[in-house]
Amino acid sequence: MLFPRALCFWMLFMAVTPAAWPGAKDKALSKYKVLYSFKGPGRGDGGGVFGGVALDAKGDLYGTTTGGGAYRYGTVFELIRGAGGTWSENILHSFCPDFPECQDGASPQGTLVFDANGNFYGVSDAVTFEMSPDADGWTFHVICDCIEPSVSDAAGNIYGIGGPGRHHAGAVSELSPARAGWTGAPRYTSLYSFCSKDPECQDGEPPEWAPVFDSAGNLYGTTELGGNAAPGWCLGSGGCGVAYQLESLGNGKWKHHLLHRFAAYKNDGQLPYAGVTVDAAGNVFGTTLEGGRTQSGTIFEIARQPDGSWKETVLYDFPGYPKNGAGPAGGMAFDNAGNLYGTTSGGGDPDCRCGVVFKLSPQANGKWKYTVLHRFHGRSDGWSPQANVVFDKNYKHLYGTAVAGGPGGYGVVFEITP
Numbered sequence: 001m002l003f004p005r006a007l008c009f010w011m012l013f014m015a016v017t018p019a020a021w022p023g024a025k026d027k028a029l030s031k032y033k034v035l036y037s038f039k040g041p042g043r044g045d046g047g048g049v050f051g052g053v054a055l056d057a058k059g060d061l062y063g064t065t066t067g068g069g070a071y072r073y074g075t076v077f078e079l080i081r082g083a084g085g086t087w088s089e090n091i092l093h094s095f096c097p098d099f100p101e102c103q104d105g106a107s108p109q110g111t112l113v114f115d116a117n118g119n120f121y122g123v124s125d126a127v128t129f130e131m132s133p134d135a136d137g138w139t140f141h142v143i144c145d146c147i148e149p150s151v152s153d154a155a156g157n158i159y160g161i162g163g164p165g166r167h168h169a170g171a172v173s174e175l176s177p178a179r180a181g182w183t184g185a186p187r188y189t190s191l192y193s194f195c196s197k198d199p200e201c202q203d204g205e206p207p208e209w210a211p212v213f214d215s216a217g218n219l220y221g222t223t224e225l226g227g228n229a230a231p232g233w234c235l236g237s238g239g240c241g242v243a244y245q246l247e248s249l250g251n252g253k254w255k256h257h258l259l260h261r262f263a264a265y266k267n268d269g270q271l272p273y274a275g276v277t278v279d280a281a282g283n284v285f286g287t288t289l290e291g292g293r294t295q296s297g298t299i300f301e302i303a304r305q306p307d308g309s310w311k312e313t314v315l316y317d318f319p320g321y322p323k324n325g326a327g328p329a330g331g332m333a334f335d336n337a338g339n340l341y342g343t344t345s346g347g348g349d350p351d352c353r354c355g356v357v358f359k360l361s362p363q364a365n366g367k368w369k370y371t372v373l374h375r376f377h378g379r380s381d382g383w384s385p386q387a388n389v390v391f392d393k394n395y396k397h398l399y400g401t402a403v404a405g406g407p408g409g410y411g412v413v414f415e416i417t418p
Contacts, residue, residue: 047410069094150210165193170206227261
C-alpha cells in the first residue's frame, strides 16, 4: 500500500514548522468551527488525521486516523451530528489487535468512499477493507491487499490506485465484487499501467492520489512524478508529475490521455500532491505542492480546446509563506455557484505557518479571485490540513481535517460556513 508518501511529507513539514503553536487568533474571515479535536492514544482516542472526511446520507462524518485507538495503530471513526450543533465521536474500528501478525494492517490515511448501499471502503498499510452497517453497529471486512479506493459506480465496483502495474510504476485499477459480494474472491482489473512510453516515464509515475469520475464516466487523476524530466523547468530529475484522463470506451475498455506534463514552462506548477476535481463542463482543476514564481505551489485549470487538445492555465500562484498560504496538499471542492474551496498545508499565520482554508471565485473577466477564509493557528484550531474538503448536500457547510494541533493536540475535523 501507499502509506509512506504522507509520512514523508509530515516529517518534512515538521522540520520547517515552528514547534511552538501560538494560540493567538486574528480577525475571523469566515465562520470556522472545530467539530472534534482528537486527544491521541493516551486518552483512548485516535490521532494524526491525514485523510479527509466522507458524509453519509444523514450528514454524519466518517474518517480515519493514522495512530491511536485501542492498539495505537489507527482508527476508523464516526462523528454523529447532535442537537444544537454538537457532534460526538464513535470509534468504529481500531487497527492491528495482533501486531505484528495483524490481519487488518495499521495506519489508515485515505479518505473513505461510500457506495450506494451505505457501505464504505478504505485502506490501511496492508489491506483494502469494507465496513458495513448491521444491527449491532458496523462490521469490518478485509477484501484484499490490492487497491486504494477512490470512487464507486452504480454497479458496486470500486476504482482507485493499486498494484505495481506492468512496468512497476503503479496502476489505476478496478475492483469488482464476486456474486457472493466481497466475501467471495473479488475481480481485480488494471485499467492502465504507468511509465509505459519510455524509460523516462513521460506519462507519469506513480499515481499516488485518488482518481475521480466526470459526468460521462471518465476517470481523471495525477501522478507525483514523471512527465517533464530535468534538464528544463523541472527541479527534480524524476519529473514533476502529470495530469491524465482515462476515457471510458464501454465494455470494460479504457483509453489513456495525457492532459498536461507539469513544469512545462517557467513558473508552471510542479508536483501535483493531490487529485483533481472536474466541473460540469469537463474542465479539470487541481493544485501543485511546488512550482510557480516562488516555488510555493499553484492552482491550475486544464480545459479542453476546440481541436480536442487540452490547455493548462495557472489560476493562482501562491506567493510564499505570508498570510495567503503555501504548499497546497489536498483536493478541492466546488460549491453550487462554481466557486472552488481548498486548503494549504503551510503559510497563513506568520508565526505558526499552519495553513489556510481558501476560496477561489470566477470573475466576469475570466480571472479568478482568491480569498482566505481561515488561517490556522495550531493549538487552538489545528495545524496543516493535507486532505480533501467536502460540502454537505445543501452547500451550507464545508468540512475538512487538519493533521495535528487543536485543543487535544492530535488533529481536528473542522467546519467552515463560507
